[in-house]
Amino acid sequence: MKLINNFILDAPVHLRPIFRISPFKTDDVELNNYFYSMPENVGKLKSYFHVQYPEMHVQLTPRGRDAIALALSAIKLNKNDVVTIFTTTNNFYISSCVTEEIEKFCCWSRSIEKNTKVIFINHEFGYCSRDVNYYKSLGYVVIEDYAHSFYSGTKKRNGFFSGDFLIYSLSKYFPVQAGGVLVYSNEYNFGEDVIEDDVSKYCEKVVSAYIDNADQIAIKRLNNYRYYEVLFNQLNIRPYFELNDDDYPGVFCFTVPEYVNLQEMKKYLNGQGIESSVFYGVSAYFLPCHQALSNKDIEYIFEVVKSYLSEFI
Template sequence: MFIKNPPPSYVPKYRIGPFRTIDLSINTNLIFSSEIDNYFDNRFGSFNYSYHYRGRKAFYLALSQYNLQKDDEVAIITTSQNTYISGCVTVEIEKFCNWSREINEKTKIIFVNHEFGFPYEDLANLKQYGLPIIEDCAHSFYSESTNKTIGKIGDFVIYSFPKMFPLQIGGLLVSNCGIKFKKDDFLDKGELNYIKSVLSRYFPDKREVLKKRIHNYNLLMNKFSDLGFKPRFELQSGYVPGVFMFKVPDENIDLIKLRKHVEIHGIECSVFYGERAFFVPVHQNLNDFDIDYIYFTIQNFVNETEKNQLIGNDPQSA
């Protein structure tokens, strides 16, 4: 059985990214390797990428390559075209200029967010505007769009390693526009060695990573269908999910209270604000038992909500 509402000191911890506490010791004891450089050299070109502490640091560097003025705008385009956008994106843009959710006469850059591993498929059509494009592939390191253009259209492309691999720091900025960076210049030696060693250890596991994420996605999809929840995004060939997002059509389910309930059970999650949708982890370090726990936690909230509705109480507030 699973314990409902455990004391705060005794909750498990499930993150959106695959990093676990045990990875502290595993990563610390890895023998240094820079084999990942060979992979990136082949994938991106030897002088077309640079390592960074976080993906948002890479984004800042990309924005700094343009002479942005305070009244300029960065147009944010997302896979879903929902109003939801991470503060990590908007905060960095606001250091330079304004942002909007449409392309207009003030737009100087188009920022494309391939949301949660699900590519924005009309990427090539954005070239007609003649504006610089920055692609956010933070959750989409391995995802492929139908026409194979993801990560290849943007003048700059941003990756965030902790979204895909079990490490605590690391981002990558890829340049497709001829601007060159020294790839090792933005981190100290210790940080750089840590990132390279962990990535060198895990990037050969690509096939298993993809297989496990898709397995977990399908398992969650099947389980949540019993609650009347359907996936927000369609999982197509080549897509590698960064989260499992599902639609919650029942207006009686308070998504803000659901988030609180799920978080106090140790599961990182969020409402997909602007829609009645919600997302939970789906990464490769979750096993079937972990999936059962995530399902149990949300099922418990739904059952309590339905019970309270029947007896006339307020919806679940735990």
């Protein structure tokens, strides 16, 4: 155990802070319970998406991966069909939450195959792919997974420039424990086949209380990202992603010298209460970057990272 810049590092496990990739914190349990009881928090979330995509339908789901499953079920895939996955960077990394859901229906690949029926675009960590129109031009059904990119690309959104299906995970942007959204084109109609469950209804009401602050949340995330940049610049460490206009980061992903053991770094940081991971396929690592983090929170996370890297510098 040690004291660095007024922070205690390596405290006993049961006394370590917890910083999640999601903005949800324990304090939000009580607040969300209150929001759920407010009758005025009905329909605002769906209205938000109807404004964003006036020519498309909106369906709530318990989780983002349930929205993926719903989209795939509507496409009527065979077991030998292929969903081709592209990402913002087209790096090796893709969440198992995506691949495991696809495997329930068919095969998946990171390149276009002769049996490709769907192109699945993952907008990585708040950084939107700039190639959606190109993928659409190929003639396949297009699914866009916004994951950590709830607010990213909002200035450019409309039905014409969107995929056939859009996936949103509410817990990646708002302080809520669950919730997914499927936005889909008029070519598909689930009708009464889908009944919204209690968890979906709960998340719709709770997030409706936050939705008017979506732009302020985006600004706070961007400010936190900039603060990470300032701190890590002290170690001559740069962000991995190029931050484009209308991108609002869901994580702070940074390049790591190749001589650093990334797996041990992951073990150490998560052991210190910082949910984080390797950006597999490249020498990079990502940390929480959301609206619930204060400057001091970010400084603490930085000191933990710095403490680990000091073994290699």
